[in-house]
Amino acid sequence: MANKLISEIGLPKSIANIFAARNIVTAKDALSLTEFQLMELLDVGWAEVTSAVAHISAIVCPPYQSALSLMEQRVKNEHLAGHLPTGLKGLDEALCGGIPFGVLTELVGPAGIGKTQFCLKLSLLASLPSSYGGLDGHVIYIDVESKFSSRRLIEIGAKSFPEIFLMKGMAKKMSGRILVWRPASLSEFTERLQQIKVSLHQNEVKLLVIDSMAALVSGFSRFGSIFKEIKSTISLALPIVFPKSLPLPSIANFTDWAHSRECEQGIPRQHPLGWHVSFIKSLAEFSRIPIVVTNQVRSQSSDEACQFSFQVQRWKETKEDHARYGSHLVAALGVHWAHAVTIRLVLEAKSGQRFLKVSKSPISAPLAFPFDITASGMSLLSDDGIELTGPDINAIHSQGHSDIINFTGESLQ
Amino acid sequence: MEVGRLPISASQRGKLISAGYTTLSSLSSLSPSDLALDLRISDNEAAEILKVASLGSRLDEPEGGRAIVNGAQTAWDMLHEDEMFPRITTSCLDLDNILGGGINCKEVTEIGGVPGMGKTQLGIQLAVNVQIPVDYGGLGAKAIYIDTEGSFMVERVLQIAEACIEDMTECNGLLRKDFQAGQLKMHPNNILENIFYFRVCSYTEQIALTNYLDKFISEHKDVKVVIVDSVTFHFRQDFDDMALRTRLLSGIALKLMKLAKEHGLAVVLLNQVTTKYIEGSFQLTLALGDSWSHSCTNRVILYWNGNERYAYIDKSPSLRSASAPYSVTSKGIRNSASTCKRIRMM
Numbered sequence: 235m236a237n238k239l240i241s242e243i244g245l246p247k248s249i250a251n252i253f254a255a256r257n258i259v260t261a262k263d264a265l266s267l268t269e270f271q272l273m274e275l276l277d278v279g280w281a282e283v284t285s286a287v288a289h290i291s292a293i294v295c296p297p298y299q300s301a302l303s304l305m306e307q308r309v310k311n312e313h314l315a316g317h318l319p320t321g322l323k324g325l326d327e328a329l330c331g332g333i334p335f336g337v338l339t340e341l342v343g344p345a346g347i348g349k350t351q352f353c354l355k356l357s358l359l360a361s362l363p364s365s366y367g368g369l370d371g372h373v374i375y376i377d378v379e380s381k382f383s384s385r386r387l388i389e390i391g392a393k394s395f396p397e398i399f400l401m402k403g404m405a406k407k408m409s410g411r412i413l414v415w416r417p418a419s420l421s422e423f424t425e426r427l428q429q430i431k432v433s434l435h436q437n438e439v440k441l442l443v444i445d446s447m448a449a450l451v452s453g454f455s456r457f458g459s460i461f462k463e464i465k466s467t468i469s470l471a472l473p474i475v476f477p478k479s480l481p482l483p484s485i486a487n488f489t490d491w492a493h494s495r496e497c498e499q500g501i502p503r504q505h506p507l508g509w510h511v512s513f514i515k516s517l518a519e520f521s522r523i524p525i526v527v528t529n530q531v532r533s534q535s536s537d538e539a540c541q542f543s544f545q546v547q548r549w550k551e552t553k554e555d556h557a558r559y560g561s562h563l564v565a566a567l568g569v570h571w572a573h574a575v576t577i578r579l580v581l582e583a584k585s586g587q588r589f590l591k592v593s594k595s596p597i598s599a600p601l602a603f604p605f606d607i608t609a610s611g612m613s614l615l616s617d618d619g620i621e622l623t624g625p626d627i628n629a630i631h632s633q634g635h636s637d638i639i640n641f642t643g644e645s646l647q
Numbered sequence: 648m649e650v651g652r653l654p655i656s657a658s659q660r661g662k663l664i665s666a667g668y669t670t671l672s673s674l675s676s677l678s679p680s681d682l683a684l685d686l687r688i689s690d691n692e693a694a695e696i697l698k699v700a701s702l703g704s705r706l707d708e709p710e711g712g713r714a715i716v717n718g719a720q721t722a723w724d725m726l727h728e729d730e731m732f733p734r735i736t737t738s739c740l741d742l743d744n745i746l747g748g749g750i751n752c753k754e755v756t757e758i759g760g761v762p763g764m765g766k767t768q769l770g771i772q773l774a775v776n777v778q779i780p781v782d783y784g785g786l787g788a789k790a791i792y793i794d795t796e797g798s799f800m801v802e803r804v805l806q807i808a809e810a811c812i813e814d815m816t817e818c819n820g821l822l823r824k825d826f827q828a829g830q831l832k833m834h835p836n837n838i839l840e841n842i843f844y845f846r847v848c849s850y851t852e853q854i855a856l857t858n859y860l861d862k863f864i865s866e867h868k869d870v871k872v873v874i875v876d877s878v879t880f881h882f883r884q885d886f887d888d889m890a891l892r893t894r895l896l897s898g899i900a901l902k903l904m905k906l907a908k909e910h911g912l913a914v915v916l917l918n919q920v921t922t923k924y925i926e927g928s929f930q931l932t933l934a935l936g937d938s939w940s941h942s943c944t945n946r947v948i949l950y951w952n953g954n955e956r957y958a959y960i961d962k963s964p965s966l967r968s969a970s971a972p973y974s975v976t977s978k979g980i981r982n983s984a985s986t987c988k989r990i991r992m993m
Contacts, residue, residue: 299843301839576796599977
């Protein structure tokens with residue numbers, strides 16, 4: 235909508251011509267200027283400008299829906315009112331049926347805790363026939379860290395759904411629906427993401443997994459040439475792939491960021507994944523599929539911002555407490571990214587026990603479920619979540635973590 | 648007042664000035680045909696200019712005793728008007744108390760906090776609470792929810808709406824045992840029906856919608872709250888020209904403020920947080936920069952204080968800076984668990 239041509243939105247001919255003469259071609263151009271700037275630029279009176287801006291706005295502005303019609307529409311058109319059941323009863327109940335369509339769901343946790351296992355299980359679930367509670371569709375699995383194991387996938391499938399996987403040819407059919415792709419660079423990822431957008435609908439893709447998002451930034455973005463690559467890919471791919479309704483990615487974002495990194499070792503003005511964040515979000519939204527991304531953890535640095543300025547006084551007193559925790563972990567992608575995900579599930583280990591926490595969700599209370607990784611994938615030890623309060627909701631523990639990994643490593647063999 | 652400040656086109660202004668008409672008083676005694684002759688423009692155009700000029704000069708002139716400035720109000724009148732305007736409850740008593748009774752209609756309130764703090768929850772709660780009927784101390788109005796992030800969950804709205812109706816029925820049972828007239832006839836679907844949901848996908852659409860809201864609200868007079876969740880998202884993703892961003896944002900803020908004043912409705916802007924380097928350490932602060940922080944009348948920051956969620960009034964012309972605990976429950980925003988007992992006794 236934003237890139238609608240001014241000449242095609244039914245403005246009076248006389249004023250539309252003036253816009254054209256001043257090279258204000260799209261609605262975006264016009265609305266990026268204030269009324270006074272427009273008056274100056276177009277050399278017309280106040281009344282004409284306001285009526286023209288009002289007209290453009292009315293055309294460009296998205297249509298409204300009542301929340302009721304939104305809900306009815308989802309119940310009617312979508313399997314399970316737009317949820318992918320995870321097969322974990324407690325979690326499904328907390329999330330009103332499973333991983334919701336149309337939004338980003340993030341898995342955060344230390345290495346080896348079971349993020350990839352969970353992704354594998356979800357991929358299987360999405361590919362299963364709907365008679366078995368699946369979505370009966372294709373899955374695109376973007377495997378950045380090269381951790382996807384098809385052997386493990388089949389194992390989980392055979393153990394969790396023996397009735398399907400023991401049928402002749404079914405294992406081949408099910409795993410044939412999962413398309414694994416390993417991007418070699420951030421620019422390749424960017425390019426392919428735009429192609430994926432087109433193919434999502436044609437190929438009945440019902441789930442997109444990105445494992446992991448953090449590796450994309452830490453592994454690939456070594457500045458310099460990479461930004462030139464991104465620039466060229468975006469400018470090449472842009473006119474073809476982008477429909478009018480999408481925000482144009484700002485090429486300058488990347489250069490701006492690279493520039494600011496070169497100039498000063500401060501925090502970048504804009505997030506390196508800024509464009510990807512909004513693109514992936516819109517991808518989920520418009521194709522109405524669940525998108526699951528994983529995120530790594532890193533240890534919290536001592537000067538990490540976690541307080542507002544009015545809290546500083548108290549912060550100095552509580553600083554001691556922070557030190558006490560010792561190995562304090564935070565999600566690798568910062569606060570900007572955390573705002574963008576709709577649901578954040580934290581996988582952690584605490585005193586030798588793994589927990590799955592619903593750390594951010596608009597529909598669920600902050601619950602923690604103890605879980606275990608078995609041959610059939612992840613399973614909850616209890617379907618009644620423990621309700622969390624305070625900083626526990628966001629904290630990521632990894633105590634006794636290595637013990638569990640060794641233990642399960644043996645049990646898998 | 649000078650001709651340069653009149654809202655007319657640049658070329659007309661140029662003609663006026665080059666013909667020697669620099670002040671408004673020089674235009675006041677002219678007839679349209681004289682002006683048309685002088686400037687070599689059509690009579691109609693001249694008449695337009697004079698009309699605009701007379702409007703402009705009226706702003707300058709004192710008009711009787713009361714209105715020294717046209718369109719202004721005395722502080723006393725404003726006080727009365729303020730009292731007339733109801734407030735939208737947040738469903739959390741402590742939070743209402745520090746806000747002076749709830750979110751103020753006619754004002755722009757900005758609410759910010761870290762991810763998962765409950766911003767969207769508060770937004771949805773307000774969209775539901777604005778519909779509490781007048782009999783129950785609410786506004787009985789409708790809500791506009793502008794979603795820029797895609798985080799609006801209908802399932803959650805349904806939960807909160809159901810809980811809200813439950814609470815009202817309960818309150819009905821407690822207070823009105825004796826008379827039957829106040830029977831509650833509300834269904835969660837009614838509440839959902841009265842939330843107008845706009846999904847905004849780019850900053851251009853956000854600007855367009857802000858412009859269009861005035862018309863929309865004129866058609867739907869009973870809208871009393873506009874929630875923007877979040878005002879930040881698109882302006883944080885694809886922007887390179889920071890000066891342009893500031894300009895557009897302040898344009899949006901001005902229009903929303905005008906909207907709030909003219910239609911007597913509450914505008915609630917949800918904002919994200921960012922880190923900022925202040926006095927030798929990194930601290931959290933609301934996003935969009937310093938000039939944006941001037942645009943809102945009230946600013947509320949949500950933060951963790953130990954094990955409890957707190958709201959802090961960071962900026963307000965009328966409220967003292969204070970903080971209050973709240974909690975997010977399955978029913979929506981409610982009193983924090985530790986203060987619950989105290990309230991029951993009251």
